[in-house]
Amino acid sequence: MSARYSPRDQARRRLGAAPRIEVPVEAGPALPERLLAARERKGVDLFRAERDTKIRSRYLAALERGDYRELPGAVYTKGFLRNYALYLGLDPDETLEQFHRERGDAISAEPSIVVPRPIMAPRQAFTFTPGVVVAALLTVGVVLFAVYLGLQVFRFAKPPTIAVTDPATAVSQVDETTTSYTIRGTSTPGASITIVTPGRDPIRGNADADGRWTIQVDLRRGRNQFEITATDPDTGKQADAPATLFITVPFSVVQAPTLSLDQPADGATFQNGAIPIQGSVTNATTVTVTAVPAGQAASGATSPAPSAGSSANPSPRPSPKPAAGPTAAPAGSPGPSGTPAPSAPGASTITPRDDGSFDTSFELTAGRWTITVTASGAGSKSVSISRTVTVSYKGVALVVTVKGGRAWLKVWVDGQLDPTLGSAGQVVDAGKSLTFAGTQTVEVRTGSAGSTFFTLNGTSLGSLGPPGTPQTWLFSPTGPPTQTGRQ
DSSP states (O other), X not given: OOOOOOHXXXXXXXXXXXXXXXXXXXXXXXXXXXXXXXXXXXXXXXXXXXXXXXXXXXXXXXXXXXXXXXXXXXXXXXXXXXXXXXXXXXXXXXXXXXXXXXXXXXXXXXXXXXXXXXXXXXXXXXXXXXXXXXXXXXXXXXXXXXXXXXXHHHHHHSOOOEEEEESSSSEEEOOTTXXXXXXXXXXXXXXXXXXXXXXXXXXXXXXXXXXXXXXXXXXXXXXXXXXXXXXXXXXXXXXSSOEEEEEEEOOOOOOOOEEEEEESOTTOEESSSEEEEEEEEESOSEEEEEEEETTSOOTTOXXXXXXXXXXXXXXXXXXXXXXXXXXXXXXXXXXXXXXXXXXXXXXXXXXXXXXXXXXXXXXXXXXXXXXXXXXXXXXXXXXXXXXXXXXXXXXXXXXXXXXXXXXXXXXXXXTEEOTTTOTTOEEEOTTOEEEEEESSOEEEEESOGGGEEEEETTEEEEXXXXXXXXXXXXXXXXXXXXXXXXO
């Protein structure tokens, strides 16, 4: 039997090259059967092979049936066959030789198409199942909760910070005329800032969202000490160590005080006994007001230059009476049978405000008075101004004061019920004073005569009956008060 040569060797013989000596090919399975068997060994169907090789399943089926007429052309057929052989794990050259051998074709000199290697089977896409979603949400929740706990532990463990940026140094000195200073600094955002000065009330402020804070403090002459601390409003923790500042205001040379008296005007006449005292001072720590009957000059009182009568502060400055005010009336033995003889009230000492202004009122009885206002400063230096006034009451000016316990009051002014207390009257607490003014009479019904004290036209009458006893008293411009039976 003559030896068979492969199509490749036959082509080499035609081209004049020495043929490759080969052992004759033994009969075996046909190519379609080999392709089918190889695919079945691989365990894939035609649709899977189509997806992996990118060759249509109809062409792959034609190769496995040996129906080459279904293939698009020789070039494409060899390309499909080579690619399919690689995919099935067969030798592509041997597969092509068997293809040509079984068809009885000579190896064509036309170039073969190099088909790319089969694409790997794509990975299976990740599928979101309800269990996966729940597990993911639980994981995220646990992580967020752990982060929250960590932040809270860190926050509660760490105290707020405190730092001062202005003034730049812990010990500083300012001009002798400086009366206030704005302290600036940084702290934990939202922290409460407290500045403590010995002998004064604490000053508080808050840091803004950036941690910056600004607080203005008052300065006194000499050395001013400030302790500055920060408190976290949520945790209550304070800064580890407060910041301490010392700001010194130099003492100036001791100067004599100056005094300007706005009220009362010299020679003024008042229709009630509450004389307004108002003015301003410099370099003075206290202002003392005294009054004596006209013609009895206060010892040591001297009048300054005429300009002292000018108004240093023309706008009125209402203020409550100082705690240490003048005695409301001269001492005597009041009673329903008459009024005591007028006498000079005691002195009243007040402290000027920070801007040097002062005001108060001074109770005087009817008559002509000399009022002396004295401003005293350091080094026992002082200056005084005297004014003469006349107190001439018109009608009835009655001050009712409740002392030692509550008292029910009902008042008629010039025969008409006073609307302040109403027709049913009112209970007035101890320590309160009420003022009533009438042209002819003021009549007062009290539920406790011993707790009700009267001052008529500047003259103190005291209480007019025993405690707990209801009484009604009628007051007129002249003569002593009289008891009535009005209910």
